[in-house]
Amino acid sequence: MTSTVPASVLRTADGSALQAVLLDMDGTLVDTEGFWWDAEVAVFGELGHRLDASWKHVVVGGPMSRSGRYLIEATGADITLAELSVLLNERFEARIADHVPLMPGAERLLAELARHNVPTALVSASHRRVIDRILQSLGPDRFALSVAGDEVPRTKPHPDPYLRAARDLGAHPSRCAVIEDTATGVASAEAAGCRVVAVPSVGSIAPAPGRTVVASLEDVDLSFLRSLITGMN
Template sequence: MPDAARPWAPPAAVLFDMDGTLVDTEHLWWQAAAELATELDLALTERDVPDVLGRAVEHTAAHLHRSSGTARTEADLAAHLGDTFAGKVADEIVPRPGALALLTALRAARVPTALVSASPRRVVDLVLAGLGSDWFTVTLAAEDTEHTKPAPDPYLAAAALLGLDPAACVAVEDTPTGVASAHAAGCAVLAVPSTVPIAAAPGITLLDSLEQADLALLGRLTASRAV
């Protein structure tokens, strides 16, 4: 509980996005999408960013299907994207700066954590194998909710699995899509943009790096919502 010496308490839980937040994989996802686009005689540009970064495999596959007019099915494109991305992730799992230090501090303070990803379970499990699954109390992948980001479902599900009110949790995200999901779920949101800029808004705290995040900051984010 807060006291005079420490006027904040840790959040009830911290819910982490995966790609681009904890591990440096957003560029791998873009590469996978760009390679498939090339096969479809397309070239990805900044206009494609909202339909690629932070999105589920099925969404990006549907976008490429519409944009190219290909005879290949959306299911085929999604399978290709998933296979390519999984292969790239298996070869390159690099934690984002400050990620492991923050997870270590949360573990020491016994703050529950969740991994909340829009990536397929097989990609999540690849990352967990490299990063360590024991960092997280619960993990959710794209298949674990009916709707994935930007819908609030993944963060609502993570809070429910932990038995917590989303408002008592901090969500950590790196894309506008993920921020929209966490904000709609009612979480306090800490945003550390990786590739796409995130606009300042009420309820959204922006940092340049997870190296700037600590327990005091996370605690203040939820404490301010209880005032």
């Protein structure tokens, strides 16, 4: 569940028009997109099926419901989506038990946002059980709240997760800067009306109105995020 946000966290520094920063998790803050594919390969291998490497670009970066359905249909595996979800979550959790690698620039950016009291939310298509594990590495105190894929009626690419995060932070979506790494996440944030910074991890993402593409989180700081909002037409 999302947490209760104290009134004090709703202030942004220096009167900035930026009201909140909403961040994706896998592939954006933590270098774990490949871990999900490894988990899928292992689980389906145990079920007697070999995954085609070309499927990786189809399933990585999307919600488990979409990825799971695709792989079940592609392989013909005799397993339900609910059963597969349990196995994949268990395998992924085992993979991150000892170490969760951060993306370059993630630690610096999170520290800067916290230092300036910028309301920040973690918005992921991953399930709550996985988010809570990774939050321990990211620092749960750095986020006013988090939204999991299994806590909204429709997860990414629908706008629901970002609309919920903005609402619970008391922010207007158009005054929120979102950082995402996949086309699915970008579609979700843009459908919610947010300004988007794309840091592609799987496949390419082209610049577009209201969307800025950068090579790394090393290129993102608070000043840059504020400029996205104050520069709106």
